[in-house]
Amino acid sequence: MDDVALGSRGLDTLPAAGRLLGVDVGDVRVGLAVTDPGQVVATPLDTVPGSTDPEEVADVVLAAIHDEQPVAVVVGYPRTMAGREGSAAQQCRVVAEEIASRSGLPVLLWDERLSTVEAERALLEGDVRRRRRRDVVDRVAASLILRGVLDARRLRR
Template sequence: MAEQSSRGVRVGVDVGSVRVGVAASDPDGLLATPVVTLRRERAGADLDALAELIVEYGAVEIVVGLPRTLRGQDGKAVAAARDYATRLTRTLERVGAPVPLVFVDERLTSVTANRQLAERGVRSRHRRSVVDQAAAVAILQARLDALRTGVG
């Protein structure tokens, strides 16, 4: 049975140890586009900024990538992504804007995004600032495609 998809903007999140890539969909859920790369901060300013974006977009769902190993196992990066998602959920609840959150397997999205940017001639130095956004786009687009086709 296909998962019911409500209309509205979805926000994709690629959680890294240094940066967080953010993407958003159109309200019809057809296309994911890059939004911003946030620098991770111990004080949680990145979580506050992300929560503010989610509220601003009126997101109906947050899609967080889980960086599983090539064998599909959960490692430290998955635990870190889950922890970040939990803290994001708490931040949104604190500001009175709870939004459902789902996880998507994101194996190799950053590697693929890096390769695609290199193929397009984006220099290594500039790639670092946008690769997380490109990975967030891939994560979100996978979710949008799964919702549309009922596969996944």
């Protein structure tokens, strides 16, 4: 876990400029999002097939790293509502460690409780059809994870 930071204490591990890549890990789909180089705006990027194999998920993220050239990666960390680490959070931790060791980039695990619920709500309010929502909800969730990091950094300043 030396290469992976957790939560607000890890905000200082992220470079202040350059694109950040956000990752919402799921067994069925992985959502990806990026920031602009000035780290002001988080934009949904892509939804790709997920996996229960952390190495396969890392492969997908490494391809996005190659394409997008981020300076760091933020992986959603789905703790339980009680704040505990369940099986999904454990899988995300393993994926984050795999990404960090293979990419050499700083990786931050960021609490993402309810990010998918928020993404679904935003898409419903935008009147996005059910089939289209399923295709984009994970990438929107990834952008909300990045938005949380950007907001937390802004509040610290």
